[in-house]
Amino acid sequence: MFVDLPVISPYIKSGKVRAIAVCSPNRSVYFPDVPTTAEVGYPGVQLSNHYSLLAPAKTPRAIVMKLHDAVVKTMATPEVREKFTNIGPTRWS
Numbered sequence: 001m002f003v004d005l006p007v008i009s010p011y012i013k014s015g016k017v018r019a020i021a022v023c024s025p026n027r028s029v030y031f032p033d034v035p036t037t038a039e040v041g042y043p044g045v046q047l048s049n050h051y052s053l054l055a056p057a058k059t060p061r062a063i064v065m066k067l068h069d070a071v072v073k074t075m076a077t078p079e080v081r082e083k084f085t086n087i088g089p090t091r092w093s
Contacts, residue, residue, distance in 0.1 A: 021037045053067065
C-alpha cells in the first residue's frame, strides 16, 4: 500500500510494518535503509504529498492572515517542530 510517511512512521519504527520502498527520488533521511522505488526496479513510481489548511473562498483576508500567522507561529515552536521531525518529512515555512 502507499501511505504518507508521517502516518506510517510510528509503525515502521515499532516493527509492526516493514517498509519495502519510498516513492521519492532519494532515500528518506528518516529511513535511510529503505530503498527508493527506482532502486527496487520501479523508476517511474514517485509520489508526493501536500498538507493544507483550507477556508471558505470568501473568508475575510484578516481572518486568513490571522490563521496563517497562528500556524507559522505554532510550527516555529521547538515542541511542534520536534514532533513533526520525529514522525517524518514535513515542509513548512
